[in-house]
Amino acid sequence: MVSPIYLIVIPLAVAFFISFFDRLGRGLSLTLFYAGLIALTAISGSWLLSTVTGIIGSEGAIGGQLSQAAGTLVFTAGLEPPLSIALAMGPQEAFFLFFANLAGLGAAVVLGRRMAAESVTAMVLFLMVMLGAQGLVMTLDLFNLFVFLEISSIATYSLIALERSRGSMSAGFKYIIAGGIASALFLIGTIYLYRIAGSLAIADIIAAQPAAAGMAGVTAVFLLTAALLIELKPFPANGWALDVYQSVQSGVVSVIAVVNSAAVLFALYKVFPMLPAPLTNALLWIGITTFFASNLIGLRQSSVKRMLGYSSSAQIGLLISVLALSAMYGWSGRLQVIVFASIFFGHIFSKAGLFWLTEVQEERGWKGWSGPRAAGGVLLLAVFIAALAGLPPFPTFWAKWVLVKSIILQQPLVVAMLLLGSLCEAVYLLRWFGRTVHLRRTAAASWNTPARIALPAAAAAILLTVGGVIAGLAADVEPLMFLPLAAGLVLGLLVWLPSRLQGFIAAALVTAAGALFIPQMQGMASVFALVFYGGGLLMLIATLYKRQDSPGFYPLFAALVLSLGSLIQATGLLEFFLAWEIMTFSSYFLILLGREAEKPALNYATFSVGGAFVLMSGMALMAAVLPPEIFQGSLIAAQVSAEPLLAAAPGIIGQGRDVFAVAPNGFLGGLAFTLIAIGFLTKIGAAGLHIWLPDAYAEANDDVTPLLSAVLSKAGIFGLMLFVLLFPAALFSWFNLPFVLRWVGVLTAFFGTLMAVFEEDIKRVFAYSSMGQLGYIVLAVGLLNQLGWTTALYLTVIHLLFKGMLFLTATAVIDRTGTRQMYRMGGLIKNMPISFISALIAIIALSGVPPLAGFGGKWLLYNALTANNYVLLAAVAFFSSTIAFLYLFRFIYTVFLGQLKIEHRRVREAPAALLLPQVVFILALMAVSMFPNLLIQPLQSALAMFPADAGWQNGTMVSSIGYWNGSAVMWITMSVFILMLLWLLFVQRKPQPVSQFNIVFAAERPERPETTHYGYNFFAPYRKALGFLVTPLAGRFWHRIAEVTGSIGGAARRIYTGNGQTYALHILLFVTILYFLIAR
Amino acid sequence: MSTDINKEDTQTQQESIRQVVEAMGEYPGAADASDPQLFCEARPKVEKPFRGVFEKFLNWARANSLWVLGFGTGCGAIELRPLMTSRFDASRFGVAGRPTPRQSSVFIIGGYASVKTLKRIVRSYEQMQNPKFVIALGSCTINGGMYWDSYNTINRIDQYIPVDVYITGCMPRPEAILAGFVKLQELIKAGRGEKANEYAEHFDWYKANQKKVIKDWDMPDYNW
Amino acid sequence: METSLVLKIAYAALSLFIAFNYGILLGATTYRIRARVQGRLGIRLYQPYLDIIKNNAKRTSISHGIMFYLGPIFRITGGVGTFLFIPMIYGSVVFSNFSFAGDVLLVLYFIFFGQLGMALGAGEGGHPYSAIGVSRGLAQMTAFEVPFTLAIIALAVQHNTLSITEIIAAQQGGILNWSLFTNPAATAAALIAFLGMNMGNPFSVVTAPQEIPIGPPVEYHSNYLGLLQTNRSIFNSAKLILFMNLFFGGATNLIVMIIKTFLIYMITVIIGVAFPRFRVEQSIRFFLVVPTLIGLVGLVIALW
Amino acid sequence: MNTSYQYSYTNIEELLEILVEKGFIAPATEQQHATVIGRRQVQSSDLAFVTVAPEAARHLILDLRDRFGFTHLVLLTAVDYIEEGKFLLTYLLHNYELHHDIGVQVPIGREAAEAGASMESIHDLWAQAGTYQRELKEMFGIDFPGSPRVDEPFILEGWDEVPPMRREFDTKQYSETTYFPRPGRSTNDPADYMRQKLYPKE
Known part of the structure; x- marks a missing residue:
């Protein structure tokens, strides 16, 4: 087994050497770059495999305590902390890292052309982002967490700024502001925590229970959490992030939205045990509000990328609230795996896939987004959107089901917000999809999906499907239930x-x-x-x-x-x-x-x-x-x-049972x-x-x-x-x-x-x-x-x-x-x-x-x-x-x-x-x-759980009040009909067959079939008499609801002014208000 | 409330009509009369009556069930109205009005017939079913009457359709018309009400006369 | 006491014959009565027979197509069928028809059979007036069926049966047992609906001779018309007998039947000569307000 | 007193004066035949006729409509003055405020050009004028270029003779050759009849 330390070493080394190799040729440096990323993925993958099989091997089934069960601890330089960096690699870390690295690798492939064209700096920065993510996930030390956070942030906004467009410069700067605030808060919090716990190791701090140590401890934990939270873009302090999503190239956004967020989320996960209850509660509401509000606002978005940005923000919010919920209710094991891992998994791949797919037409709004030309491209789009919207068999579907089911009694409001938010999300995603399909059909310009996008996207789609099916099977769904999907x-x-x-x-x-x-x-x-x-x-x-x-x-x-x-x-x-x-x-x-x-x-x-x-x-x-x-x-x-x-x-x-006796x-x-x-x-x-x-x-x-x-x-x-x-x-x-x-x-x-x-x-x-x-x-x-x-x-x-x-x-x-x-x-x-x-x-x-x-x-x-x-x-x-x-x-x-x-x-x-x-x-x-009776008798016997209230006598059905003999009616009618027909045939001389205009037309001849056919508004008098009953009241009602929802979304959107100062103010206000709410 | 609906309704109707009209483009005019899918082209046939007592019985029934086509072709139509009133009460004779030629057996030509009306008369007459009878009222139908020199009014209706009974006068009074009905009944009972077959027999002659004066002949030769 | 099938058919044919002649004579009589009111003599009593013979004796006819041809046959099948599903004389084996085949619901829906077939046949005639007539007829029908249904449901609830025979049975034993007296509101609602069903004034806009020659059958003639006239008399009898059975205590012999149905028919005749004609939307509104409310009262009476 | 229009007048003479004064019509000439341009005739206190040249007619009619309040086109008809080789068109206009009528009479040549008689159309002033013009086209053969459906048959279906209202058309002859006159018809002219009855000797 390769030591996890290489996850740190490889990007560092590659980043260091890559500029030398670049001198020798871009081909060489690109090879090195991708080799490094593949190595990262492979290492984390091997760890995932071994830890998961380890658990399965040791306990026989998924369900035990996952953390550290089959992992390993690594200390850099062979020293104990605090002198060295302590890294952990367990199933959770492996899970996060593997999929984050996989998404990163995909993003790198998508960005391939750019990597080949631009200066080597881009590759270096990309690697540094990946490095930051590895560190954030693996480190066990608070200060190291800070360091990796900084590495990740600095690399990210350099990467953003590398685009050299006005928008991206401004977005990068906003990122720096937000990141700076977050870093400051994080550092202060760390200092306080060190003061309380005497150690920087997260495990020690958790053991010291800082939140129990009075207001200072709570504040310290709060500052730490707030810093991580800011990085996770909670509503409404996430304007800067949306600007970033909108102005930066999709490939890069996919890294930010997926790799970075995943890493920071994991960091939050690691510090979660030290959080006091009110903060956990607050996180639940922050998360779910972010989910709801972002999706609501997403309804009014015209830019595809910004819309996806809202969706990302929403999904991260959901993940935060799930973290909070699992902390509140002490979820563990399978439940946590199914809910959290599924949402996480579904989120990263569907979101990354969508960002990749939008890369070609990223400047367009959804109304003009004509979509991929190949049917396969549309299929990919459909898969990602379905996965994001939580449709089966994708992981989010199971997660939502389990989530709703677990908390419906305790947190009905959360469920309501979750479902309403999901509905909004589904609406804007499907609206976009529908438009795409429509534009594609109406032969507006649609584009070819280049292989550098199609391949990673296809891989992501397959992963999502497989993951979803696995999750479904894990939820004890009969394999037979997947038959429709399999057939499809x-x-x-x-x-x-x-x-x-x-x-x-x-x-x-x-x-x-x-x-x-x-x-x-x-x-x-x-x-x-x-x-x-x-x-x-x-x-x-x-x-x-x-x-x-x-x-x-x-x-x-x-x-x-x-x-x-x-x-x-x-x-x-x-x-x-x-x-x-x-x-x-x-x-x-x-x-x-x-x-x-x-x-x-x-x-x-x-x-x-x-x-x-x-x-x-x-x-x-x-x-x-x-x-x-x-x-x-x-x-x-x-x-x-x-x-x-x-x-x-x-x-x-079908079985007799007095069903109303319960x-x-x-x-x-x-x-x-x-x-x-x-x-x-x-x-x-x-x-x-x-x-x-x-x-x-x-x-x-x-x-x-x-x-x-x-x-x-x-x-x-x-x-x-x-x-x-x-x-x-x-x-x-x-x-x-x-x-x-x-x-x-x-x-x-x-x-x-x-x-x-x-x-x-x-x-x-x-x-x-x-x-x-x-x-x-x-x-x-x-x-x-x-x-x-x-x-x-x-x-x-x-x-x-x-x-x-x-x-x-x-x-x-x-x-x-x-x-x-x-x-x-x-x-x-x-x-x-x-x-x-x-x-x-x-x-x-x-x-x-x-x-x-x-x-x-x-x-x-x-x-x-x-x-x-x-x-x-x-x-x-x-x-x-x-x-x-x-x-x-x-x-x-x-x-x-x-x-x-x-x-x-x-x-x-x-x-x-x-x-x-x-x-x-x-x-x-x-x-x-x-x-x-051919039909009715079997139906009656199928309904034997009810007391019988109608019977049959010689083909006559007899109810308590009436009777009916269908066969007799049929025979009588047929006989009379045939008799009458025979009579007419007998008395009538052969009628002259005539054509359609041989009608008595008030002595005129009909002019044209159109003017002779009484067809339009056939029941005009009926409309006069009863037309008022079909006033579309229901339609108006629902239309009004849609309008109001849209306007609320539109109004909420106004807080995002696009001004960096405002965003900074949002963040500070958010933190301050949150603090007072917690401290109260 | 309801007025709003009606208004809305009218608007949508007008809108739809406008769309239909637009879709049709320029109104294409009447469809071709010689189109066999629009008009049946079969000629009328002589329908042989039954023989003997049975036919006599049927003729008796026909004579006593005279359904008059309600088509006032001239000023004489005003003389028909009183027939149904209590003073004259033509229903005693089995005479009843019928709004469609399909169901009628008696066609009353109510006086002068302009060429334009003649076209409709021919069409309606042909749409009646055999056996059918024609009563012509007034001098105009006999010799043109006061319109004898008009450029647009025919002089003799029997050149165009066969007539069973003429009733003279300008106009004949209802009593005269009743007398005409009785005369017609006698004819029918005597088995002489076979003018429909006569029309079929001399179809070409009648048709030639009709076409001589009706110049825009946009109908089939026989209107079934 | 099982009657053999052949005998049953023979009985049904007999009662059909009686109903046909009765319907024709009833029609002629009411015509004469109406004529007398206007100071005329009116038609001969046997005039309708002549008309039917005359129409059947027409030598030519045309056909617009199969459905046009079958339309009158559907119509008369509907009329005859409706008649056959109603017991004519209460307690009589001979005149019980084929009422074993179904209850009042069957009759209610079988009425539509002929109307639908006729409408289809008229539709193939291709005449716009047919379609306009059908449009009006159907529109009006939906409206008058509401009070009629309310009345029938009221009766069903009141007597706890849908069987016509049992409804008659429940009304035996004195005039006060008639639905007319046990549930006058339901009876009134049904009678108003009956006016619409007969399409006489003031609900005659369907056939409106002045506007749309005679509505649906505008293209029908000769033998078709003969069938339709035959149907009219049978169907009229059937409706009258149905109303008599449901609301006026049924009849235990032919004479009672004739007296009762004649009187019921006179109601429509009198109202017909006294009222002008409603437009379609007016009659729809009328049916859905006045008789419907009366019918609801009838329901309340029945449930109470 | 009509106030809502540019020119107000109270009686029909005043109207004619204004028309002359403003140059709409030529000054009065002697009482002459109706087809002579410039003729004016006051028939009664609310009815007058003026005869104008075909070129001026449309302008005058438009002014009468928009400036004098003659908003209603009562009729448009023609008289065949075969002796003078002219048709006289009459546009009768009505003023709803004063209830005055004015007839604008326009003589046009019977066979002005090769195409036959022709006159400017006013269907754009009154839509119903198109119908009158169709009728004139059919009955007199007067063409109104541009008028809607002017060439379609109006009441005579498929007429292919000389337009029947033209005086050169012999209706009796046409009837005799076309409509199978019943032989033996005799005429009783009341004048002849009375003369023979009263003065049988003569």
């Missing part, structure tokens, strides 16, 4: 294949997964599994109609479908949430593939991420308030161990369930939370929307039903949640349906229609009895059938006519007869007209409602269901009937790939219509 990855690697072939592979994957998992399911779970896998597969087949390639489409599609399956597979809250998040982001990226989808996708992401955070906090709270015997062990242990109740989830569903858990349980319900309702698009829905559905690609509506939207329903079964007691423990749920459901149905009536865009019509239909399902779920839940499941299945048909028809029509405006179509029945039949059957089913299966849903719903005296609900639901006629007729009339436009004469029938799933849906629908 595999298909992503096959991106060079022809698009159709990819589609077939994806279909094969989904089929295999379905064939494998569906038989394992039972009860309700199998219903949803059938919907998810079966519906997903059919939608996947439908996408094969596309003629042009769309890279990334099938990987995302497959990941999305499989993640829906994973939702059912999940055996723990974390696994459920993992699948949920995979579903969310894969659908976000899918939506983003749409041509005009930049804004809608952002809206979708905002609501989805927000909803997911609400869901997460609800789940965390739920896990926290459940009785300990259900979640074995302490709260802290609960986050990683598999929750036993949830482990049985798929089993519970005692209530009080307010917190109710609150938790409410949060969970809000999370699901966001996905469902319940009234008020729906504003993302129409745009996202409309602007997503035409082959994605059917999946979103017919399949994806059921995820929320599944979640809702699952959690009702899991935590039934929480339903009533705060307020009557089912009551609210029912009304939310019926109002969603009403407003969704009504809004659909007034839309011109075919996809928006069905988007609102989906919203309305899901409203009925939510209403049915809220009934909490067997008939109600049968209704919910029945509607879930039927909605898949008819909405799948409708959206596929819409896709076909849009594909063939090239427009989404219904009034521009018309008369397509003769050109697209099969699509027409599909649409016809679908609208009959959707509207609930017998004899098709849609009526079953209506019958079940009204029976369930009326039997329980929910008369108002029934009335509103009925009103909504009649309103549905309006948009349905309007759709089928305006598109298929009426006047064919001249330019649509050559329109052909939909492609076979689109028709095939429709035919399957039609057959399924007709089968269910002929024999309703």
Whole structure:
């Protein structure tokens, strides 16, 4: 094992000799430079390997006390401290150093061209920065800490100033001011501490407990902490750092933001044990405020680099608060590893990667940042942004989950700030990403990623992914849960294949997964599994109609479908949430593939991420308030161990159990369930939370929307039903949640349906229609009895059938006519007869007209409602269901009937790939219509946990108040229909087939199809009468919220004046105020 | 509240209409009448009546269910209104008004017919279904009446469409019109109400006459 | 007491025949009554038969396409089906139709079957007036269904059943047991909705002969029109019988049925001759305010 | 008294005087035929006619509209003076404050140029003038270059004869050759009839 001393020696030596070698040739010096950096990385890597395996070897599993367990101590010059520099190398040090060095190495590669072009000083300074970082991490001595801090600082601002631009000079100077203040404070603090402890060794000082030694000790510790804190750029004393981030080249920034910050953070970590409790507490709040405020301000940033700077600042703040939290609650071992290490790891690589990627276009604001040309570059960008935003499978995701779960009861405010800050961060990152994708598509100048950037960035991305998966596995997540991601990855690697072939592979994957998992399911779970896998597969087949390639489409599609399956597979809250998040982001990226989808996708992401955070906090709270015997062990242990109740989830569903007999858990349980319900309702698009829905559905690609509506939207329903079964007691423990749920459901149905009536865009019509239909399902779920839940499941299945048909028809029509405006179509029945039949059957089913299966849903719903005296609900639901006629007729009339436009004469029938799933849906629908018991009886038996409230007699379904024989209705209707048809055929002489203008037109002849087709604003009188109901109140509300958030961010940003004096003042004020707060 | 909505509504409507108009570019004018996808080009056929008692029964039903096309082609239309009033009550005879030629069986030419109206008369007549009957009111339909020398008013309607019953006068009173209806009923019952077939038989002659005066013939030859 | 399927079909055909003729004679009678009010004699009682024969005897017809052709068939299937799902005479095996197939919800939704099919057929006719008529009709329908639904839910809650037969059964034993008296508000709401359902004045804007010739069926003629006329009489009977069953105690024999339905029909006739026509948005607002409030009162009565 | 316009006047004579005074129209000439430029005629206390040259007409009409308050174009019509080889166009304008009408009459040559009679369009002054001009184009063949849709048929669909309101067009002859006159038609001119009845001997 190489002695850690070489980590100090190598950079020193290389820095010393490099200028000599430079005389001999730049090639030589560059070789030496990179060799030195590689050596640093290799040494720290070998230490990481050995310490970690040492721990594993010694204790068998990660989980013991990590510090110094398998490390080593090194004393320079062979002397004991204080005469020598004492260096420690343990697993933590190795971890920090290895990844910091790796990031540094990457940065050096990225900066390669500059290193080659500029004077050798740059290399020297770079090495000195690295040297400072090594020292900061390893040293055990306070004074040495100071020395390395100084080395690091001086090297850094020299490096900054080396750019010789006005901005960088000024930034370097601001850095010097801040650094100077920090150094002064540090030195004073050190002096005091030496006075108290009589030693400069950190361990001695900690042992001396300076904080307990009166005010002087506290002050000393405070000064020390404040110095380190300033270096870590807390809000609001971080203006100087942001200027640095903005004005310095990205490669250098990546070093400052990643290597330096990591080292200083580690230094803070080392002195943490000597901190008094109030200071720890203060650090928690400083950290989380920095996180929240920086992200809030980040919303208003236009410069990409400055935006990333805010993000860096925020992440460091988060790390500080995590340090404080782990000190406050005495976290150690796995918890600390998962939370702190994961955030740290995720932060350095995602941030470094982003800074590297921005290097080429660093002067642009995000609005003009057109992104890499190669698809791989976009993928890298996506990985870094996802990692930073805390999406799975990246490390931050696990960390946030565990963090929230651990502190939700103790520190709800911190959780709130954490989640809100994360939401802001996700919004501005995804906004940037969306714009990039959009600009790239609209053929604005995008750039090639040079290999010197692409290689390190790719390495970072791989590291992030691997690290994330490892972290996930460490959190005891079943490997199976990574299946969607793996499938996406595999298909992503096959991106060079022809698009159709990819589609077939994806279909094969989904089929295999379905064939494998569906038989394992039972009860309700199998219903949803059938919907998810079966519906997903059919939608996947439908996408094969596309003629042009769309890279990334099938990987995302497959990941999305499989993640829906994973939702059912999940055996723990974390696994459920993992699948949920995979579903969310894969659908976000899918939506983003749409041509005009930049804004809608952002809206979708905002609501989805927000909803997911609400869901997460609800789940965390739920896990926290459940009785300990259900979640074995302490709260802290609960986050990683598999929750036993949830482990049985798929089993519970389908097995008889009186689910509402559990005692209530009080307010917190109710609150938790409410949060969970809000999370699901966001996905469902319940009234008020729906504003993302129409745009996202409309602007997503035409082959994605059917999946979103017919399949994806059921995820929320599944979640809702699952959690009702899991935590039934929480339903009533705060307020009557089912009551609210029912009304939310019926109002969603009403407003969704009504809004659909007034839309011109075919996809928006069905988007609102989906919203309305899901409203009925939510209403049915809220009934909490067997008939109600049968209704919910029945509607879930039927909605898949008819909405799948409708959206596929819409896709076909849009594909063939090239427009989404219904009034521009018309008369397509003769050109697209099969699509027409599909649409016809679908609208009959959707509207609930017998004899098709849609009526079953209506019958079940009204029976369930009326039997329980929910008369108002029934009335509103009925009103909504009649309103549905309006948009349905309007759709089928305006598109298929009426006047064919001249330019649509050559329109052909939909492609076979689109028709095939429709035919399957039609057959399924007709089968269910002929024999309703085929579907309803299995559903009823799946819901055996409820007391049975409807039975069957010879094919007649009998509820407590009504009865219905679907087969008989079908037979009677068919017979009458055929009789009447025969009669007409008998009495009528052969009718003359005529053309579209052979109409009675008040004795005139129609002029043009456009002026003869009554299609635009079809329900004008209805709008006059009820249009006031669709005033976009919810939209305005959310828009106002976004505006206010943005203005607060903008206002907060004003404190950063760009003036060095002001920044110095900020720092001093920050320290002073902090001091008074602590000392009080 | 509601007025605001309406106003907003109108504005958005106008905006959308503007967009549509812009998208259409210059208004392209009427579509081509000889386009077989727009207009059916089939000629009318002679539809043979049934024979014997059955046809007599049907004719009786037809005669007693005269649905009049509500199309006032001239000043005589004003004489039709009183027919439905309590004084004359044509519904006793099975006469009823019908707003569309598709559902009507009797076409009343209400007096003078300008060339422009003639075009609409022909179109409406052809859109009625066989069997169909025509009653022509007043001198104008017989010989041009007071418009006999007008450059724009035809003189004899029977040159253009077949007429079952003429009712003279300028204008004939409702009593006369009722008498005309009774006459028509007699004709139908006698099996002589086959003018629709006559029209189909002499289609070319009628069409030539029509086209002689209707110069911008932007319809198909037969309006189904 | 199981009746064989063949017998059931024969019975249903019989009651259908009765309903058809009754509907036609009812229509002619009300026409004559209306004519008498205006000082006329009006049509002959058998005039509607002649009209139907005449239309079926038309020698030519045109077709705009399959859906246009099937539209009237959908319509009459809807009418006949609706009739067949309603028991005509309470307690009679012969006139119980196929009411075993479903409850009042089925009838409620089956009414839409014909309307939807008709609207589609009219839509393929390609005539803008058809579409305008359908637009108005659907818009108005959504509105009058609200009070109607409220009334039916009130009845269902009140009698704790959705089965029409059981609702009739609950009203037996005296005139005061009729829903008309046990729940007058629900009855009133339903009757106002009935006016809209019949599309007579003041809710006749759908077919508005003066503006948009006759709305949806503007392109229908000849045999199609014959079917539609046939349907009208059957459907009218069906609706009347439904209302009689739900609100007026049903009927135990044909004569009672005829008297009751005739009187119910006279309500719409009288209101029809006395009122002018609403515009669509006016009738929507009207239905959603006055009868809906009455219907809510009916609900309160039912729950209380 | 109209006050909101540049020139105020109280009666129609005063108006004409102002028009002459300001040089809008030529001084009065003898009472002459309507087609003679410079003719002025006060028909009644609220109606007057002036005849102006085609070149001056538009200017005068614009001034009447903007300076005298004749904001309404009541009609635009033409009379065929075939004997003089002229059409007389009449622009009738109305003043809403005083309720006066003034008819601006413009004689134009029937066949002024090869293209036939022509006159400057005023559709930009009153949009509805375009409709009148279409009608004049169809009925008289008077062209108004630049007027919207002026060449499209107005009420006669597909008319391909001489414009029917021109006096050289023989409507009776046209009707006889075109509209299948029913033979045996007799005319009873009331004058003849009465003469024969009263004075059968003559």
